[in-house]
Amino acid sequence: MNKQAIAALLDKIESTETASGNPRVQAVVNRIVRDLFATIEEMDVQPDEFWSAVGYLTEAGRNGEWGLIAAGLGFEHFLDLRMDEAEERAGLSGGTPRTIEGPLYVAGAPESVGSARLDQDEQPGEVLFMQGQVRGADGSPVAGALVEVWHANHLGGYSFFDPTQSPYNLRRSIRTDADGRYRFRSKVPVGYSVPPGGSTEKLLTLLGRHGTRPAHIHFFVTAPGHRKLTTQINIDGDPYLWDDFAFATREGLVPAMRKVDDAAALRAREVDAPYY
Ligand code: MBD
Ligand code: FE
Numbered sequence: 045m046n047k048q049a050i051a052a053l054l055d056k057i058e059s060t061e062t063a064s065g066n067p068r069v070q071a072v073v074n075r076i077v078r079d080l081f082a083t084i085e086e087m088d089v090q091p092d093e094f095w096s097a098v099g100y101l102t103e104a105g106r107n108g109e110w111g112l113i114a115a116g117l118g119f120e121h122f123l124d125l126r127m128d129e130a131e132e133r134a135g136l137s138g139g140t141p142r143t144i145e146g147p148l149y150v151a152g153a154p155e156s157v158g159s160a161r162l163d164q165d166e167q168p169g170e171v172l173f174m175q176g177q178v179r180g181a182d183g184s185p186v187a188g189a190l191v192e193v194w195h196a197n198h199l200g201g202y203s204f205f206d207p208t209q210s211p212y213n214l215r216r217s218i219r220t221d222a223d224g225r226y227r228f229r230s231k232v233p234v235g236y237s238v239p240p241g242g243s244t245e246k247l248l249t250l251l252g253r254h255g256t257r258p259a260h261i262h263f264f265v266t267a268p269g270h271r272k273l274t275t276q277i278n279i280d281g282d283p284y285l286w287d288d289f290a291f292a293t294r295e296g297l298v299p300a301m302r303k304v305d306d307a308a309a310l311r312a313r314e315v316d317a318p319y320y
Pocket of ligand 1: 112115144145146147148236257290292
């Protein structure tokens with residue numbers, strides 16, 4: 045089709061829109077339709093290909109996999125990079141880097157002050173301890189900040205999405221103590237992979253890609269008067285560390301891990317830290 049004919053059709057479609065609509069939605073949708081018309085034209089997309097795509101989108105929605113696809117196609121990481129840029133422009137850079145939330149957060153995890161134990165289900169895996177301090181943009185500790193932590197089990201599954209786990213297993217909310225500190229005990233997670241046979245896997249396979257994330261632990265950090273931090277840490281040494289299907293690994297989010305083989309030292313550590 046020639047460019048004028050396409051432009052005329054776009055004009056005709058847009059001319060049906062009125063002031064009763066939402067101008068932002070009108071502008072964004074019109075732009076997407078224009079870009080898709082151009083893609084169909086330039087790639088000579090055939091009707092059967094178009095309707096197959098419509099069927100795919102329908103199925104992906106039915107499976108609740110759109111959040112996963114957004115991560116896998118790099119949209120979620122792209123939004124992060126844009127937020128980084130916006131903060132830089134506003135002179136608000138620094139601190140722990142953000143990275144994607146992903147589609148597996150669940151609100152309402154049990155809350156405790158200072159410390160928590162996340163592994164409520166009896167499951168295999170290495171014991172993991174993590175501790176840290178929440179600091180504001182000026183570097184001063186933030187007492188009473190809420191640190192929400194969630195991660196996968198030894199099979200890469202998340203409670204609520206994996207029916208074999210009890211509700212809120214490997215999910216906790218920890219209030220920082222008077223020094224802004226938090227600490228927790230859990231089990232070392234294993235990297236998540238997209239559901240076998242699902243819509244995301246289907247698409248990734250057609251792209252010749254894998255759907256695996258390196259082992260990671262998610263965090264939301266919130267406190268009154270501060271911006272919310274959404275981030276993760278990665279478990280060093282994972283073969284997928286820099287090959288994340290969701291592109292979320294970043295410098296500064298791969299903390300040094302220390303292996304403690306000495307059982308006595310581990311027990312002493314537990315006594316020293318009364319985990320919930
Ligand atoms: C995850 O566990 C995750 O963190 C992301 C971003 C996408 C899918 C699964
Ligand atoms: Fe995750």
